[in-house]
Amino acid sequence: MTAENWDPEWWRSGVVYQIYPRSFADSNGDGIGDLPGIIDHLDHLAHETGLGVDALWLSPIYPSPGLDGGYDVSDHTAVDPLLGTMADFERLVAEAHRRGIRVILDLVLNHTSDVHAWFVDSRSSRDNPHANWFIWRDPAGYDDEGRPKPPNNWLSFFGGSAWAWDPTRRQFYLHTFLPQQPDLNWREPAVHEAQWEVVRGWRDKGVDGFRLDVFNALLKSSTFESNPQGRRFARRPWDRQKHLFDKDQRDLVALLEEFRAILDEVPGAFSVGELFEGTTAQGAAYTRPGHLVFDFDLLARTWDAREFAEEIADREKEFGPDRWPTVVLSNHDQSRQVSRYLRHLDKHDGDTHDRVAKAAAVLLLTLRGTPFLYYGEEIGLPDVKIGKAETVDPPARRASWTFPWWNRDQCRSPMPWTGAPGAGFTTGRPWLPLAPDARTRNVAAEAGDPRSVMAAYCGLLALRRRLRAISHGSLRLLTMGEHNVLAYERDAEGQRLLVVVNFALRQRRWSLPTGTWRPLFDSLAVDASTDGDARLSVELRLNGLQAVVLEEVAPS
Numbered sequence: 217m218t219a220e221n222w223d224p225e226w227w228r229s230g231v232v233y234q235i236y237p238r239s240f241a242d243s244n245g246d247g248i249g250d251l252p253g254i255i256d257h258l259d260h261l262a263h264e265t266g267l268g269v270d271a272l273w274l275s276p277i278y279p280s281p282g283l284d285g286g287y288d289v290s291d292h293t294a295v296d297p298l299l300g301t302m303a304d305f306e307r308l309v310a311e312a313h314r315r316g317i318r319v320i321l322d323l324v325l326n327h328t329s330d331v332h333a334w335f336v337d338s339r340s341s342r343d344n345p346h347a348n349w350f351i352w353r354d355p356a357g358y359d360d361e362g363r364p365k366p367p368n369n370w371l372s373f374f375g376g377s378a379w380a381w382d383p384t385r386r387q388f389y390l391h392t393f394l395p396q397q398p399d400l401n402w403r404e405p406a407v408h409e410a411q412w413e414v415v416r417g418w419r420d421k422g423v424d425g426f427r428l429d430v431f432n433a434l435l436k437s438s439t440f441e442s443n444p445q446g447r448r449f450a451r452r453p454w455d456r457q458k459h460l461f462d463k464d465q466r467d468l469v470a471l472l473e474e475f476r477a478i479l480d481e482v483p484g485a486f487s488v489g490e491l492f493e494g495t496t497a498q499g500a501a502y503t504r505p506g507h508l509v510f511d512f513d514l515l516a517r518t519w520d521a522r523e524f525a526e527e528i529a530d531r532e533k534e535f536g537p538d539r540w541p542t543v544v545l546s547n548h549d550q551s552r553q554v555s556r557y558l559r560h561l562d563k564h565d566g567d568t569h570d571r572v573a574k575a576a577a578v579l580l581l582t583l584r585g586t587p588f589l590y591y592g593e594e595i596g597l598p599d600v601k602i603g604k605a606e607t608v609d610p611p612a613r614r615a616s617w618t619f620p621w622w623n624r625d626q627c628r629s630p631m632p633w634t635g636a637p638g639a640g641f642t643t644g645r646p647w648l649p650l651a652p653d654a655r656t657r658n659v660a661a662e663a664g665d666p667r668s669v670m671a672a673y674c675g676l677l678a679l680r681r682r683l684r685a686i687s688h689g690s691l692r693l694l695t696m697g698e699h700n701v702l703a704y705e706r707d708a709e710g711q712r713l714l715v716v717v718n719f720a721l722r723q724r725r726w727s728l729p730t731g732t733w734r735p736l737f738d739s740l741a742v743d744a745s746t747d748g749d750a751r752l753s754v755e756l757r758l759n760g761l762q763a764v765v766l767e768e769v770a771p772s
C-alpha cells in the first residue's frame with residue numbers, strides 16, 4: 217500500500233484533491249473524462265510542477281449504468297470501461313505515487329446498482345444465495361384496489377417512498393436513493409465478508425485510502441419502525457420526518473471498527489466517511505484516528521463572517537483538541553463555492569468573483585483540519601447553468617415545488633485546461649456543457665498570471681507545507697465576525713499565525729493583537745506570497761474581500 221517512507225499521519229497535514237472522473241480530462245474524444253486523462257494531468261497536482269496536493273480522491277470509477285453519476289455501482293471490483301481499464305488504473309496509482317500523491321477511492325457500501333449480480337440474484341427468488349443480501353420486507357397489507365402497502369413510512373432522499381415493489385418476490389426492497397440503487401443488508405454477515413473482500417482487493421492494489429459514501433446510513437433499525445414526525449412545515453418531505461430508524465444506528469460504530477481493522481493492517485491507511493445529513497457534533501463523534509468525517513455544517517454557512525465564526529466555534533468545541541476535522545467548502549453534490557458565496561454579495565463582476573475565490577481559498581487551506589479541494593475550485597470555476605432538457609442528475613429531473621432539489625450537474629462541468637475549443641478537456645463534445653468563460657478562465661491562462669486564483673492556491677498550498685501552525689496547530693477565534701471580519705490565530709511549537717478575512721465588499725480596519733506581524737500571504741497582492749520586509753502592528757487595513765496570513769515576528 218503506502219510507500220514506507222511516507223508519514224503515516226499524512227492525512228492530518230495533507231490536502232486531498234477531489235476528482236469527478238467524468239469531468240476531469242478526456243483522452244479519447246468521447247466527451248467523457250477518463251483515467252488516462254487524469255494521468256496526463258498529474259503534473260498539475262504534483263509538488264514542484266503544480267499545486268502540490270498530497271492525495272487525490274476519485275469519485276466512483278467502477279462499472280455503472282451511470283444513473284447516479286457512478287454512485288450506482290454494478291461491480292465494485294472492476295473499472296468502468298467508459299473510464300479505462302484496470303491497467304490504466306494501475307498506471308494511475310504508480311504515476312501518482314511516483315509524484316508523492318496518494319490515491320483514495322470512493323466506496324459505495326450502502327447500495328449497489330440494480331443490475332449488480334448480487335441484486336439480480338437476490339430479486340430472482342426468496343431462496344437464492346443472495347436472497348438476504350438486500351433489505352426485503354413483506355407489504356404492510358394491501359389497499360382496497362389490491363395494491364401492496366409499503367412496510368413503513370421511510371423515504372428516499374431522491375424523492376418518494378424508500379420502498380419499491382418487486383413483482384417476482386412479491387416483496388418490497390429498500391432504496392434510500394434511486395429505485396435502481398437497492399440498499400444492502402448489513403445485518404447479513406455474508407455482506408460484510410463480500411464487501412471486506414472488495415476493500416482488501418483495492419488495498420492490495422496500492423490504494424491508500426477510501427471515502428465512504430453515506431457511511432452512517434449503512435445500518436437501519438432492525439425493528440423497521442416508522443420514523444416519527446419531524447419539522448411539520450418543511451418543504452422537503454424528507455425533513456418532515458425525524459430519521460431515527462433509517463440511519464445512525466448504535467451498532468454502526470462496531471461496523472466502522474470492523475472496516476478500520478482491515479485498513480489498520482497497513483500503516484497510514486486512511487478513510488473519510490461522508491456523513492449523510494448530520495451535524496458537526498455527529499461528525500466529531502464518528503471521528504477516529506485515521507478515520508475522518510465530512511460534516512457539511514461549514515459548507516452550509518453563507519458568506520458572512522459571523523456565520524463562519526459561529527460554525528468554527530462549534531467545530532472547535534465539538535472536535536476538541538484531540539479529534540481532527542475536515543474542511544469542505546465544495547464537492548460534487550453542492551453548488552460551487554464562488555457561485556454560492558457571490559449570491560450573498562451585491563457585486564458579481566470578474567474582479568469580485570476572483571476576490572471571493574481567493575478569500576475562500578484562504579479559509580479552506582488555513583482552518584484547522586484536512587482540506588478537501590474540489591477540482592476546478594483552484595481556478596475559481598463557477599456553477600454552469602444547465603437547462604431542464606439537458607439535465608442528467610436524476611433527482612434534479614424530478615424536482616418540483618414539493619420536491620426542491622439543486623441541479624448537481626451544475627458543479628460537475630468539465631475542467632477547462634486551455635482556451636482552445638473543447639477547453640483542452642476533449643476533442644469531442646463534452647458530456648456536460650463547459651463554463652461560458654472557459655476561454656479565459658482555464659488552467660493554462662491562470663498558470664501564467666501571478667494575480668490568478670490558481671496563483672493564490674499555489675501560494676497557500678506552499679505556505680501550508682512549510683508551516684506546522686497551519687497543518688497541525690491549534691486554532692483560536694479572535695472575533696465572532698463583528699463588522700464582517702473573521703480573524704483566528706493558529707499556533708504550533710512557538711509559531712504564531714494570524715488569519716484575517718474581510719467578508720465585506722468595503723474596506724475595514726482591524727486592531728491587531730499586541731506584537732509585530734509580518735505578512736506571509738495577501739490575497740490581493742500581485743504576488744500573493746509576500747515574503748518581504750513589511751512589518752505591521754496596531755492596525756490592519758483590509759480592502760474589500762481581502763484575506764491575509766500574518767506571522768508574529770519574534771521580539772528582537
Ligand code: TEU
Pocket residue numbers: 284287288324373393429430490491492493494512548549
Ligand atoms: O451523497 C449523499 C447525499 O445526498 C448527501 O451527502 C447530501 O448531499 C448532504 O447530506 C446534503 O444534503 C452521496 C454522494 O455524494 C452522491 O453523489 C450520491 O448521489 C449519493 O450519496 C448516493 O450514492
Ligand code: CA
Pocket residue numbers: 242243244245246247248249250298
Ligand atoms: Ca473518454
